[in-house]
Amino acid sequence: MEQVITSFVGLDVHKDSIAVAVAETGREAPRFVGTTVPIFAKLLKVLAGLGRTETLQIVYEAGPSGYALARELRSRGYRCEVIAACKILRPAADRVKTDRRDALTLARLARSGDLVPVLIPDERDEAIRDLSRAREDALGARQKARQQLKALLLRHGHRYTGRTFWTAAHGLTWSKSCRNRQPVARSSSRNTRRSVASNGSILRLICSRSAALISD
Numbered sequence: 001m002e003q004v005i006t007s008f009v010g011l012d013v014h015k016d017s018i019a020v021a022v023a024e025t026g027r028e029a030p031r032f033v034g035t036t037v038p039i040f041a042k043l044l045k046v047l048a049g050l051g052r053t054e055t056l057q058i059v060y061e062a063g064p065s066g067y068a069l070a071r072e073l074r075s076r077g078y079r080c081e082v083i084a085a086c087k088i089l090r091p092a093a094d095r096v097k098t099d100r101r102d103a104l105t106l107a108r109l110a111r112s113g114d115l116v117p118v119l120i121p122d123e124r125d126e127a128i129r130d131l132s133r134a135r136e137d138a139l140g141a142r143q144k145a146r147q148q149l150k151a152l153l154l155r156h157g158h159r160y161t162g163r164t165f166w167t168a169a170h171g172l173t174w175s176k177s178c179r180n181r182q183p184v185a186r187s188s189s190r191n192t193r194r195s196v197a198s199n200g201s202i203l204r205l206i207c208s209r210s211a212a213l214i215s216d
Helices: 038-048 070-073 100-111 123-155 168-177 183-215
Strands: 007-013 018-024 029-038 055-060 079-083
Touching: 007 038, 007 100, 029 038, 029 100, 038 168, 055 070, 055 100, 070 079, 123 183
Parallel strands: 007 055, 055 079
Antiparallel strands: 007 018, 018 029
16 A cells, blocks of 8 residues: 655755755645755765655755766665745746755745656666767867867968868878978877877767667
8 A cells, every 4th residue: 555645855965965844635835844964874864854755855956966866865765756946836026046946945835736847767778878969079179179260270371272171181181281381380280180180080989888888
């Protein structure tokens, strides 16, 4: 038989702290429990003082802290949801945000059923997401390095006359054929070409790992 939820716990999770508030079933105002350090054992100790594991409903906002906390709490038997921050109902006049107020708001809205949870990915799905973000970062880094190389060569009077930039002929052959008289300029050009090649290698590695992970 499923246990009835008797307490709704709002967590305002940050890198250095977790603010905790609880709203009991009924009409009593939510109360602020306190702030703890973001160490799982410490948080468990705070939660133990709020009731039995199966009677607590825990919520916190989706954000930089990710989903690891929710997965860990669920593995310990807690009901935990991660909430879409953009869909939290806030009064227009409520512009002052503090950890305490945010935790109290989460507890109150969890009790009233006015929160929208997001899907909590498992570790494999989150790894794929991380690889996707890494791919975007690598694409941006490679593009920036390419632009720097083009600008450097152009400043020294080297203009590419081919139709397509960044083919093998452009990136590996033409740019290497450009000669500069000054040793410092030659060094800068060489270092920038290495940056282009390095970012390209990283991008290929990420794509390869992503394909392998998806195919598993």
